[in-house]
Amino acid sequence: MPADGKHEPPFTPLGLELLSRTKPGNGNREVLPADIGDPVFFCNPQGMPREDLYELRETQILQTPSKIVMLYEFDKIWRVIWTDGREFPKDPEPRWFGYSVGRWVDDTTLVVQTIGTDERTWVDKAGRPHGGDLRVEERFHRVDHDHLELTVTIDDPKMYTKPWVAMDKFPFHLLADDFDVREMICSPAETSEYNRVVGSQTK
Numbered sequence: 001m002p003a004d005g006k007h008e009p010p011f012t013p014l015g016l017e018l019l020s021r022t023k024p025g026n027g028n029r030e031v032l033p034a035d036i037g038d039p040v041f042f043c044n045p046q047g048m049p050r051e052d053l054y055e056l057r058e059t060q061i062l063q064t065p066s067k068i069v070m071l072y073e074f075d076k077i078w079r080v081i082w083t084d085g086r087e088f089p090k091d092p093e094p095r096w097f098g099y100s101v102g103r104w105v106d107d108t109t110l111v112v113q114t115i116g117t118d119e120r121t122w123v124d125k126a127g128r129p130h131g132g133d134l135r136v137e138e139r140f141h142r143v144d145h146d147h148l149e150l151t152v153t154i155d156d157p158k159m160y161t162k163p164w165v166a167m168d169k170f171p172f173h174l175l176a177d178d179f180d181v182r183e184m185i186c187s188p189a190e191t192s193e194y195n196r197v198v199g200s201q202t203k
Contacts, residue, residue, distance in 0.1 A: 009164040010161040012160060015156075015158070024038055025041060026126075027127075029126065029127065038122070040122075043186040043188055047097055047117055048096075048100075048117050048121075049154065050122060050123060050125070051074070052166075052170075053167060054074075054125045055073075056074070057073040057184070058179070059073065066084040068081040073184050074184050079100065083101075083104075085103075094116055094117065095118060096118050097114075098117035099114065099115055100112050100113070111138070111139050112137070112140070114137075115136075117132075119132055128159075130154070131156055131159055133158055134154070135155040136154060137152070137153040139153075147172065150169070150172065152166045
């Protein structure tokens, strides 16, 4: 979703109020570095659906008879999508990445629903908020042997007047089996060293 203000999702009054309180480090609402309030800036997990919407890089997908495991390069995060036919827990504990259940709707399309996400996370890097009732739908469609498309839809009636598409047919292409995915981890120690070295050059 563009952060230029021209394609904003359909906020409720509460959604707009909470949006005004966030302090992103980029986009048309960008604040100074000292004022950034982005949870990821402080090495907190970015959660769902932001894991799909920010720094989506090389992603490894492992499948077993009962689940799919997604291994993300950014922050070296993994999450489980249950595909064994289970229902959601009645009262899921809030988790950074929520609780995900997937079902195949045809031979080439997996639809994943995620609930129970932690309200401290943002929907995206622009600071768009979500509530405890957020439901994220991911639609993974295999176009052909070497290509996938991912569409992400946000449904949060407290923050948005209707569901909205945050990502539409984002393309993936298959990499070689021996491709080595590098580490990309938010490290306070490395951030401190970066600020010491780079910051000293700007004085």
